[in-house]
Amino acid sequence: MAEVLVYVDHVDGAVRKPTLELLTLARRIGEPVAVHLGPGADTAAATLAEHGAVKVLTADAPEFADYLVAPKVDALQAAYEAVSPAAVLLPSSTEGKEIGARLAVRIGSGIITDAVDLEAGDEGPVATQSVFAASYTTKSRITKGTPVITVKPNSAAPEAAPAAGTVEQLTVTVADASKGTKVVSRTPRESTGRPDLTEAAIVVSGGRGVNGAENFPVIEALADSLGAAVGASRAAVDAGWYPHTNQVGQTGKSVSPQLYIAAGISGAIQHRAGMQTSKTIVAINKDAEAPIFDLVDYGVVGDLFEVVPALTDEVKARKG
Numbered sequence: 001m002a003e004v005l006v007y008v009d010h011v012d013g014a015v016r017k018p019t020l021e022l023l024t025l026a027r028r029i030g031e032p033v034a035v036h037l038g039p040g041a042d043t044a045a046a047t048l049a050e051h052g053a054v055k056v057l058t059a060d061a062p063e064f065a066d067y068l069v070a071p072k073v074d075a076l077q078a079a080y081e082a083v084s085p086a087a088v089l090l091p092s093s094t095e096g097k098e099i100g101a102r103l104a105v106r107i108g109s110g111i112i113t114d115a116v117d118l119e120a121g122d123e124g125p126v127a128t129q130s131v132f133a134a135s136y137t138t139k140s141r142i143t144k145g146t147p148v149i150t151v152k153p154n155s156a157a158p159e160a161a162p163a164a165g166t167v168e169q170l171t172v173t174v175a176d177a178s179k180g181t182k183v184v185s186r187t188p189r190e191s192t193g194r195p196d197l198t199e200a201a202i203v204v205s206g207g208r209g210v211n212g213a214e215n216f217p218v219i220e221a222l223a224d225s226l227g228a229a230v231g232a233s234r235a236a237v238d239a240g241w242y243p244h245t246n247q248v249g250q251t252g253k254s255v256s257p258q259l260y261i262a263a264g265i266s267g268a269i270q271h272r273a274g275m276q277t278s279k280t281i282v283a284i285n286k287d288a289e290a291p292i293f294d295l296v297d298y299g300v301v302g303d304l305f306e307v308v309p310a311l312t313d314e315v316k317a318r319k320g
């Protein structure tokens with residue numbers, strides 16, 4: 001069976017959930033071979049094997065941390081040359097997309113970004129994308145070279161499928177040209193204790209209807225009761241009520257959770273562009289004519305200051 005390279009997104013060997021989703025999808029088109037760069041391969045290997053990696057190719061070098069993505073592209077290219085895979089899968093993070101695009105250029109292949117599903121086809125893997133602010137669903141196949149495909153978080157549920165997970169060292173030569181941009185400092189982001197917005201299974205977002213930074217704790221309380229991330233519309237962010245890093249939409253972050261709750265958000269096309277692939281969408285808006293109601297699975301016409309706290313209390317009560 002053909003091998004499929006899966007780029008591992010991890011923090012010191014703690015494998016992030018989108019990689020486990022990629023392994024699940026990779027098994028539909030071949031045998032997953034994980035590529036783990038940087039420290040923590042021993043810790044990661046067990047998790048990767050548990051989720052179907054037949055092999056784990058690892059390389060650790062200071063260059064992976066000291067420079068931007070180019071040394072990682074050198075490593076993934078080395079893995080590609082060692083394995084001759086049927087496809088290369090990466091998470092659709094900013095870094096994943098840049099690594100994937102650079103690799104595709106180097107190996108003369110086509111790339112599909114932001115896939116939301118993947119299946120085996122007679123002539124190679126077929127990716128599903130949600131395009132033009134999710135107005136269309138397309139299925140595409142790469143016709144040139146080895147398919148390089150980036151997949152959005154939450155596109156598949158990770159499934160355990162124990163495999164050998166044999167760890168092998170990957171020999172990587174980092175090219176001088178890959179050291180053009182050096183990382184000179186790093187500042188850890190302050191942790192809110194909430195899941196990462198782009199990876200969260202549930203997102204609760206607030207818009208202009210929240211009516212002030214002082215009211216955002218109402219949104220946060222619902223998010224915390226559900227173990228969710230907090231998002232915001234651009235109107236809320238531009239007003240300074242919530243950080244720009246939490247903006248969902250065309251010029252913000254693209255999210256695709258299992259559940260998206262929009263409170264006090266009208267549903268402008270630019271907001272929809274970032275959340276319309278969410279599996280289940282719930283809107284709370286006091287205007288029954290708000291365009292957001294055109295795309296929801298469940299709509300609540302009401303004042304968010306009544307509905308959201310009531311929902312939070314109900315969630316807490318049911319959780320006990």
Ligand SMILES: Cc1cc2nc3c(=O)[nH]c(=O)nc-3n(C[C@H](O)[C@H](O)[C@H](O)COP(=O)(O)OP(=O)(O)OC[C@H]3O[C@@H](n4cnc5c(N)ncnc54)[C@H](O)[C@@H]3O)c2cc1C
Nearest residue numbers: 207208209233234235249250251252264266270271286304
């Ligand atoms: C180039 C460009 C890029 C953009 N990128 C983005 C983007 O990435 N993300 C984004 O979100 N927007 C983006 N926008 C802005 C977008 O067009 C909208 O202006 C914005 O999404 C509106 O935010 P909103 O829904 O919170 O506010 P509004 O459109 O003002 O809607 C507020 C809603 O809250 C409801 N409401 C008010 N009070 C309550 C209450 N008490 N209870 C319940 N409901 C209440 C109202 O009925 C209304 O529907 C972009 C615009 C442009 C031009």
